[in-house]
Amino acid sequence: MDWEGFLKRAGECRFEISSSYLSAAMKQNRVMMNTPGLVYADEEMMKAIKADDSLEQVANVATLPGIVGKSMAMPDIHHGYGFAIGGVAAFDAHDGIISPGGVGYDINCGVRLLRSDLTYEDIRHRITKLIDTMFDNVPCGVGSEGRIQLSPAQLDEVLRRGPGWAVENGYGWEDDLDVTEDRGCIEGADPALVSPTAKKRGKGQLGSLGAGNHFLEIQRVDEIYDAEAARVFGVTEKNQILLMIHTGSRGCGHQICTDYLEIMRQANRKYNIPLLDRELSCAPAMSPEAQSYFTAMKCAANFAWANRQMIAHWVRESFASVLGRPADKLGLAMIYDVAHNIAKLEEHDFEGRRRQLYVHRKGATRAFGPGRPEVPEKYRSVGQPVLIPGDMGTASYLLVGTDLAMGETFGSSCHGAGRSASRHVSRKRHPANAVIEELKRKGIYLQAKSRRVISEEAPGAYKDVDRVVDVSQRAGIVRRVVRLVPVGVVKG
C-alpha cells in the first residue's frame, strides 16, 4: 500500500490520511472512516511508517462510532494489534465507544522519574554497586514475583486506592502522591469487576519489574533546554543524577485486558458494531460491558501506580544502603509518574464546546499544558511533565505539555522511541555480548536477567528517540526540558 492520493502533508510534521480512504476490509464490513487520520512524522519517518500496517490501523480506528477529532498517531507509531502503538483516539462519553484494544494488555504501562541531589561525579565509581543492589532489591525477569504476597483484602485495597495503600504501609513518601498522575488513583475503581483469575495473577506481583522493554535506569542530565521549567521540576545542572522506572500493571492488568477482550467480542455482536480487526472490539460507552471494563481498567491502572511506587521505594533503599545516607538526604524526590497505555474520561474543549471524552492513549503519553487542574499545583505554571523512556543505549527525555497539544491532540504526545526492528531480527543482528560491550564503551553498566532480552532490546532495534522528540517539538505538541542519558541499566 503506497497511500498515493490518500496521504498528504498537513503542516509542520503532520500527515493526514484522507477520510475517503476505503480499504477492502472496510468495504466488506460496510464501514467508512468517520474522520481523517493525523500522523505526526517527518518525511523520512513516514517512509518507514508506510512499510508496516500502522497507517491502516490508524484508518481503522477512524471508523469506530463516536470518534471525536481525528484518529491520531504520534511520531513513535508502529504496528500494534488493533490500534497502532502510538495511537490516540477520543470518543464521545455518550455516543462513543470504549475499547480495551485502545489501551492494550499492559494497562498503565508508564514511567516514573525521580531526581536527586547527586551528580555523576559523586557516584561514578559506585554505579556497578548501585545497579547490582537495585537488581537484587527489585524482582525482575520472567516469572518474577514481588517481595510481598498480598492477602485478598490487601489486593482489593491496592486495586481501589493504588499507591495510597503503599505509602500508608511504609513504601514511599506522602508527597509522592502529589506528583503522580491522578494521585495514582482513578476514582471509581471497583475490585468486584476484576476476575479471580486476574487477582490471582496480581497478588504476588506487586513490586516487580517484569521483562522486555521495562527497566530501571540511573541517568545523568545531558542537556537542559529550558532552565526555568527544569528548575520547577528540581533539575538544576548538567550531570545531575535522575532515576527512571518503566513498568506497568504486570499479570493483573494483562489478565483484565484478556478477560474483557472476550466480553467485548460478545458485546460487539450484541450491539452490531462491525469489526475490522478483532482487537478493535469495543462496546458503546454507556453500555454495561464498556462501563465494567472501564471500572476494571481503573483497578489495573491503580495497581500499576502502586507497583511503580513499591519499586521506587526499593530503589531509594538501594541508594541509601550503597551510599550510606538516607534517601531524603540524597534528595531522591519524585518528579512525576505518568501512564502511556490508558483510557481516561476527560473534559476537553472541542470545536467551541466543552466535551466529555474517553481519550484512549495506546503508547502515547498525556501531555497537559499549563493551567490544567489535573497538573500538580507546583507544576501548573509550566505544564505537565511528560516522561519519554528511550532505549538503553541512547537517551530519555523530560518534556512538558503545551497549549497547542490541548487543542489538537487532547493533550497527548509520544511515549518513547518505538521499535524499528522485530525482536527476531534484532536477536540475529545484536548478540548479547556485543550489546553489553557497546554499552560499556559508552560508559553504561547493564545488569539483565535474560540474554535474549539484551539482544532484543539493543539500541539498534529502536527508532531514534532524539528524532521522535524533535518531531514532537517541531509539531508543537510538547516542549523539550531535559535530555537524559543512561549510566546504569537494570533489565528483566
Next chain:
Amino acid sequence: MRHYEFVDHTADIAIKAFGESLAEAFAVAAEAMFDIITDKSPVDGHEEVQIEVEADDLEGLLVVFLSRLIFVHEVDRLVLKDFRVELSGHWRLQATGRGEKFVSSKHGHGNHVKGVSYHMIEVFDGREKKPSHVQVLFDV
C-alpha cells in the same frame, strides 16, 4: 510436520505453528509459547496439567487456551511441554501438558508473554490440504 516458525512483527512476537491435525497445531503453538518464555531451555516433565476450555469459535478457543497457559505459568509457576490436545464440538478443547516448576537458573529468562492477541490470528484446519496451522501474536 510438527514445527513452528516466527512471523515478522515489529513490536511483538508472532508464530505460525504447523501440525498433522489442527489439534496438533494447537499443541505446537503451546510449546512455542513456552520456548518464548523459557529461552528454549530443556523442561523435564513430571507434573501433568490438564486444561479444558470452551469458546465461541476456533480462534477464540486458541486465544483462551493459550491465555489459560499463561495463567498456569504465572500462578502455578509451571513450565510445560509435550502437549496433547483434543478438539471437540463447537468449540471445546481438552489438553494435557507435562512439566515442572519454573526455576530461573535452569529454564532461563526468555520473554514475558503478557497476552495472546487476536490480531493476525489464523486457524487453518488442513483436513483436506495438509498441514494444519495456527498463527498467533503474543504481546510481550
